[in-house]
Structures are given as structure tokens and as C-alpha cells.
Amino acid sequence: MARIRQTDIEEVKARINIGDIVGERVALKTAGVGSLKGLCPFHDERSPSFHVRPQVGYYHCFGCGESGDVYSFLRAMDHLSFTEAVERLAARIGYQLHYEDGAAAPETSGRSRLYAAHTAAAEFYRSQLSSPDAQAARQFLGERGFDAGAAAHFGVGYAPQGWSALRDALRSQGFTDEELLTGGLVSKGQRGVYDRFRGRVVWPIRDVAGQTIGFGARRLYDDDQGPKYLNTPESPIYKKAQVLYGLDLAKKSISREHRVVVVEGYTDVMACHLAGVTGAIASCGTAFGSDHITVLRRVMGDSEGSSGEVVFTFDPDAAGQKAALRAFGDEKRFAAQTYVAVAPDGYDPCDLRLNRGDAAVRALVEAKAPMFEFVMDQRLSTFDLSTVEGRIGALRAAAPIVADIRDAALRPGYTRVLAGKLGLDLAEVQPEVERAARRSAAPAGPAERGRGETSPTTGGGVPGGGAPSTDSAPASVRVTLASLPPALELEKRALMGVLQYGHLLDKQAVDIALGLPMPHPALEAVRQAVSMQSDMTRPGWTSAAVDATREPYRTLAIELLTADFPAGTERIAQTTAMESLRKLRQRALEREKAELRSAQQRLEPGSPDFRSIGVAIRDLDLRLRQLMEAE
Structure with missing residues (x-):
């Protein structure tokens, strides 16, 4: 299969706003300068820990550790190959891809073909709604208050009564029976392949991004022995439990x-x-x-x-x-x-x-x-409240509902409501509600505790994970921002500033700061990878820096790239990042000066080495003054 040129891959990624792609599936809110945040699409969570940085083209979840660029996001969400992800985004922006050795664009297969077939099918059904054969469909819609404009807005169409109208139309466009069968557009019986939807009003079913992935259809004719409603079967692109x-x-x-x-x-x-x-x-x-x-x-x-x-x-x-x-x-x-x-x-x-x-x-x-x-009313309706047995049974059935009301301030009021509905004294109802609350509050078993959440004390890049106890981490343990000691805050902020705003910073100041070794192996690994990038104005340089970070420290590089930087505006972010770089240099000079003074104290005053170190200390003092004056 022909490969897409690397320059095209980078160009498409540079032109696509990852925030737009992610935002089609996740509600994102501003979370600082150049940062968006929402609920993670890769794991179930109650508080948002999923960050997207459109400027650097990356996303990262601080809860489960999932991260990547716009291609990896699309591949994970829609189960695409890398080539299919690039081709879909290129088509979205109208970019003409080139393939290595001048090869023509390959005939894509798999999911991309299924999406294309469903798009073509939706257009076919839409066009058929205006045909003479579709009078029953138009009447069905009209009787329910839907005119032609409403049908067009929702993409409603009509599946002709014949056995192969859609199949013939799509085969003429190059789709195979195998593709149509896989997508659920046709069925296969003893007499061969035939259209799944025939003589029906058809609604296109689209995913959150607007791609047609299936259809729902309603029977129109009395002689149709099929079900009243018929849907697309499960397919590689249609999962009814998620649609x-x-x-x-x-x-x-x-x-x-x-x-x-x-x-x-x-x-x-x-x-x-x-x-x-x-x-x-x-x-x-x-x-x-x-x-x-x-x-x-x-x-x-x-x-x-x-x-x-x-x-x-x-x-x-x-x-x-x-x-x-x-x-x-x-x-x-x-x-x-x-x-x-x-x-x-x-x-x-x-x-x-x-x-x-x-x-x-x-x-x-x-x-x-x-x-x-x-639900409480529904439960009560199943009991005969005119009898003592019925009222007690209803109380036991409804008390857990009141006990489970999430807003605790509402529970006393609804306890009184329940008492009124049952015709019982509050003193009889309240103890039953309290017993139900105690049963509900009983400790959950291991299988239920924190369902869908990642433990804050285990790996996976989760904030709150324990700091490594040695200078090097095992290959299987990822180092995260939260696992680093608080004493490294300056180093973290400096690397974060360079990764997120390197294109705005003074190159000489960045080069000098990145030449200073970091005191932690994880930060040092990131520093080395970032310092290898010669042009921080080039699109994609941050991705290259992340890729160049050796494991198990790549997760840390991604977190430094995507975490909220402490600044309210881009100008403040630039100033804050430069200040962090200056403080790194200042601290390095002060450390060197302290080491020289310690060495000098062990020498004979007036000796050549003593005087030589004194010159070096005065030089460091000068450099420190210049650094402070340049602030």
C-alpha cells in the first residue's frame, strides 16, 4: 500500500485544529491560556481531567494517562488505521495528499469504505423521497407535520420497494457486495443479495461528528411482513449501544x-x-x-x-x-x-x-x-394503599428511592411527601427511610468501588501517584508531574514554558537554560529531548520532542506539554516562562559560586589556587549582576 508523504502528514496536522476535532465529541471549556478541558472520552470520570492544547496539537488525560495528537485521537475514537485518519482529515480541509514514489491515492478499504458507502446511500435515499414511488413516504411525513424542508434538514429519505435499487446504485459507484453486506446496507438470502431497506421511510443515523453510520427505517405498506421499525445491524462502524x-x-x-x-x-x-x-x-x-x-x-x-x-x-x-x-x-x-x-x-x-x-x-x-x-409514584401505584399490608409494602419499596435522593436537603421534604401519599405518620416513615439510607451507604465491594475511575495511588500517569524512591524509575512505571517532588517546581515550570511557548521565547535564553542539567532523571530526559530541537518555530517541533523523550519518561513530557501553565494571558505566559529560565540560570550560577567558595575555604589564603578561585567567584558575581539587571 502506498505511503503518504511525511511532509503531507505534518502539513495536514498543522492545518487541523485538534480542539475542533475533539470538541465534536467532548464538551470543552477554556482552562487557562491556550488550554481546553473536558471529561475524558477514554475512561469514565466525574470531574474533567482531559486537557487539549490546540496550539501544540496535543491532548492528555491526567486521569488515565491517554494522550496523543489529532491522528491518534481519531484512530482511537473511530477505530481507523493511521492512513485512514490522515485521509479523512485531509478530505475535511480539501488538502490533496501525495503518496511516495508518485503513486496514486490507494483504493482505501475497511472502515473508510463503509463510511463512504453510507454517505452514498444517504444521498440515494434522500433523492428518492421526491420520486413518484415515494408518495406514501411523503404522506407519512406530512401527516405528522413534517414538510419537505423538515425532511431535508434531518436527511430523511425513502427506500424504493424494489429488491436491488440501492445495491445497483452503489455498485455503479464501485462498491462491492462484500462492503455493502459488512455495512448492513444489503442482506443475503437463498436467492442472493438484496436491499435491507425496501418500501420504507429512512432516517440517516450519524455519529457525533456527522458521519452517516447507519439507518433507521419505518414500514409504509400493509403487505410488508417485516417489523414496523428496522435498523442497521451491528457493523464495524455502527454500535447501537453507543449510537x-x-x-x-x-x-x-x-x-x-x-x-x-x-x-x-x-x-x-x-x-x-x-x-x-x-x-x-x-x-x-x-x-x-x-x-x-x-x-x-x-x-x-x-x-x-x-x-x-x-x-x-x-x-x-x-x-x-x-x-x-x-x-x-x-x-x-x-x-x-x-x-x-x-x-x-x-x-x-x-x-x-x-x-x-x-x-x-x-x-x-x-x-x-x-x-x-x-419513579416513587410508579412504585406506589403497584400497591393497594387501602390495606395495611399494601401501605407497608409500598413504604418498603419507596423508602430507598427517597434515601437515594442526591440532594440531601430534599430528603426530609420528600420523606413527608411519601408519608402523605401513604397516609402514614412521619414517625413511621422516617425510620424506614433512615434504614434504607444506612443500607445504601454500606461499603461497596472491590468490584464496585470507584467504578470506571483509575485509582489515585496506582500508575497510569494519575495525579497523586507516589514519587519514585530512587533516582531512576523502572521501565514499567511512568513518571508524572504529580509524582515529582515539590522542590522541583522551578524545573517543571521552566520545561513547561519552553514546550508550550518556546516559539515566543528568546532563543539564546532558551539554549542557555536547556544546557543546564536537571536534578531529576525524568526531567533530565525531557530536557535532553527538548534541547535536540533546533527550531521551535517549526510546526510539529513539540511532537518531535515528545517522541524523542525516552521511556518511561514520555508521559511526563506529554504532561508538561498539556498541563495548565500559570498565566492568564499569552503575554504573561511569555514573561513567566522567561522568568523561570532566568531563575534556573541564577540558581545554577549561585550553586557554582557556593561550590567554589567551599573549595576556596580548604585552600591556603594567598596561594595561587586560592587567588584563581577568587577570580572565578568575582566573574560569577558579575554574571549574576548582569542577569539580575537584565530582568
Whole structure:
């Protein structure tokens, strides 16, 4: 396979803002000069420890230790090869890649081909919606309040009734049956290969970056013996447990407002967005679960202390109640507050908009109730409260819900509410709630403690890891900023300043400071790698410095590159970095002077060596004065 020229690889990376790429999947907030921060997409966490530095093109998680550039991020998120990652980003900015030995661009395979096939399929379905054969599809949409503009906005299309319309169209574009089968666009039976979706309204399902990865389709014709709704099967690019319909359109609203509305169907998502509730999403062919929560939390920036809201809309039937109880089981995975909104008369958002207008949809979301209150009512409804046995059973079922309310200030009030609903005295209800709270607070087992979190006392580049006890670290132990002694703060800040702002610093001052050995082997390894870089204005020089840092110290180099630098503006950062370099030189000169004085004291006063050292000390004094005057 032809290799992409290295110069093109560097050029594409230099033109791409890594903050834009990461920001499509993670809600990022400013965290200092040139630094962005959000919840890590590589592990589950409650407080953001994932840092992105667009200026140097790097990301690093101080929680799990994952780090890299824009290519490694895209490869990890979308499971691409290196070549596929470069080609996707090049296509994004319209950059023409060149291949070694003048070879033409290779015919890409695997995931890139599947993405391309789904993009072509989405366009095919869209074009078919205006065909005469699609009258039933247009009628279906129109009856639900969706005109041609709405269909175009959401990319809704139509799958023709024939057995091979899509297959023929995509094969004419060079796609093979094997690729279409792998992507779930066609199926294979005894009579051969045929279109998976036939005679249906089709919704494109996109990932958070806007790439089409699958489809959802609804039956239109009475003679169709297939299921009412049919989705793309699991494929290399479509994982239904992680896919949320509408997230590509909703992500900006979710990130900005820190609110997401979870609905149950494609038309509900459309209705909400058209009514102004632009943070609406839905799961695709599967129940809303823990993987969906992980995706949403990253897009929301759902961390401890945030004021986010997650609003679930459930149908008031048995299936909706079951879905609510299932969602409540995962509710604590959100840092945000969770709510339930149930429309009057059993309407879903699509029906509500159709019958009562856009304002009613917005009012539905605003009239939300806390999820714990909704679930408590559902639990109570299963008991006969007219009997003593029913009331006691209901109390035992509902007390754990009140005990688990995260806002402790609300628990006494809802204990009284529960007593009122049951017709019991508060003195009877409160002890049961307190017992439930004690059971809930019992120590978790090892398998549950810190689920999804990395231990702060083990390796993996986690802040809080123990400092190495010797001058050298075992090859399997990564040294991190947090593991270094506080006495090395100046050295850390100086290297951080050079790595992050080297292009703004005086080259002579940098060269002199980088010529001074560091007192710790990890910092010394980074210093050596950085000092090898002759041009700090060249794009990609920081990546070269990181790559040149020998293991097990590369993680430290990445952390120095991505950590928050103590400055409010770039000008202050430049000044602070230069001051750190000056102090390094000052300390080195003072150390040399102290060593000379110690040596001089052991000599006979007036001896040639005594006088020679005296000259050297006076020279050091002069250099120190010049250094201080240049401040």
C-alpha cells in the first residue's frame, strides 16, 4: 500500500485544529491560556481531567494517562488505521495528499469504505423521497407535520420497494457486495443479495461528528411482513449501544445549555427540534443504556458541580413505565439532575406538536418532574394503599428511592411527601427511610468501588501517584508531574514554558537554560529531548520532542506539554516562562559560586589556587549582576 508523504502528514496536522476535532465529541471549556478541558472520552470520570492544547496539537488525560495528537485521537475514537485518519482529515480541509514514489491515492478499504458507502446511500435515499414511488413516504411525513424542508434538514429519505435499487446504485459507484453486506446496507438470502431497506421511510443515523453510520427505517405498506421499525445491524462502524439519533444536530445545544432531552423515536426528535427543543436525541433500536450515558456526559460536560439537566420523555403506558425504571437504575451515573416529562393524554412529542403546536412541546419539557418522584409514584401505584399490608409494602419499596435522593436537603421534604401519599405518620416513615439510607451507604465491594475511575495511588500517569524512591524509575512505571517532588517546581515550570511557548521565547535564553542539567532523571530526559530541537518555530517541533523523550519518561513530557501553565494571558505566559529560565540560570550560577567558595575555604589564603578561585567567584558575581539587571 502506498505511503503518504511525511511532509503531507505534518502539513495536514498543522492545518487541523485538534480542539475542533475533539470538541465534536467532548464538551470543552477554556482552562487557562491556550488550554481546553473536558471529561475524558477514554475512561469514565466525574470531574474533567482531559486537557487539549490546540496550539501544540496535543491532548492528555491526567486521569488515565491517554494522550496523543489529532491522528491518534481519531484512530482511537473511530477505530481507523493511521492512513485512514490522515485521509479523512485531509478530505475535511480539501488538502490533496501525495503518496511516495508518485503513486496514486490507494483504493482505501475497511472502515473508510463503509463510511463512504453510507454517505452514498444517504444521498440515494434522500433523492428518492421526491420520486413518484415515494408518495406514501411523503404522506407519512406530512401527516405528522413534517414538510419537505423538515425532511431535508434531518436527511430523511425513502427506500424504493424494489429488491436491488440501492445495491445497483452503489455498485455503479464501485462498491462491492462484500462492503455493502459488512455495512448492513444489503442482506443475503437463498436467492442472493438484496436491499435491507425496501418500501420504507429512512432516517440517516450519524455519529457525533456527522458521519452517516447507519439507518433507521419505518414500514409504509400493509403487505410488508417485516417489523414496523428496522435498523442497521451491528457493523464495524455502527454500535447501537453507543449510537444516539440526532446527536450530531443536538450536540451544540446540549453543550451550550447543559441540557439533553431523551425521547423515544425518530419523529419525536424531529418534532422537538422543530419546536425549539434542540437538545433532543433518541436511542436507535435498543434501550437507553450505560454506553449512551457515557456519550452524553462527554458532550454535556457533565461533571461534579455542573448544573446540567437530563429530561426523559416516556409514554405513560406499561412500556414507558418500564423504560423509566430502567433509566432510574442508571440515573446516578449522571452528575446532572434527571427529570421525567410525561405529556397529557398520552401524547408523545410528535403527536403533541401535531395536535397542540410547538409551544406545547416546549411546555412539556419545562413541566418536568424529578425522576425520583416519578419513579416513587410508579412504585406506589403497584400497591393497594387501602390495606395495611399494601401501605407497608409500598413504604418498603419507596423508602430507598427517597434515601437515594442526591440532594440531601430534599430528603426530609420528600420523606413527608411519601408519608402523605401513604397516609402514614412521619414517625413511621422516617425510620424506614433512615434504614434504607444506612443500607445504601454500606461499603461497596472491590468490584464496585470507584467504578470506571483509575485509582489515585496506582500508575497510569494519575495525579497523586507516589514519587519514585530512587533516582531512576523502572521501565514499567511512568513518571508524572504529580509524582515529582515539590522542590522541583522551578524545573517543571521552566520545561513547561519552553514546550508550550518556546516559539515566543528568546532563543539564546532558551539554549542557555536547556544546557543546564536537571536534578531529576525524568526531567533530565525531557530536557535532553527538548534541547535536540533546533527550531521551535517549526510546526510539529513539540511532537518531535515528545517522541524523542525516552521511556518511561514520555508521559511526563506529554504532561508538561498539556498541563495548565500559570498565566492568564499569552503575554504573561511569555514573561513567566522567561522568568523561570532566568531563575534556573541564577540558581545554577549561585550553586557554582557556593561550590567554589567551599573549595576556596580548604585552600591556603594567598596561594595561587586560592587567588584563581577568587577570580572565578568575582566573574560569577558579575554574571549574576548582569542577569539580575537584565530582568
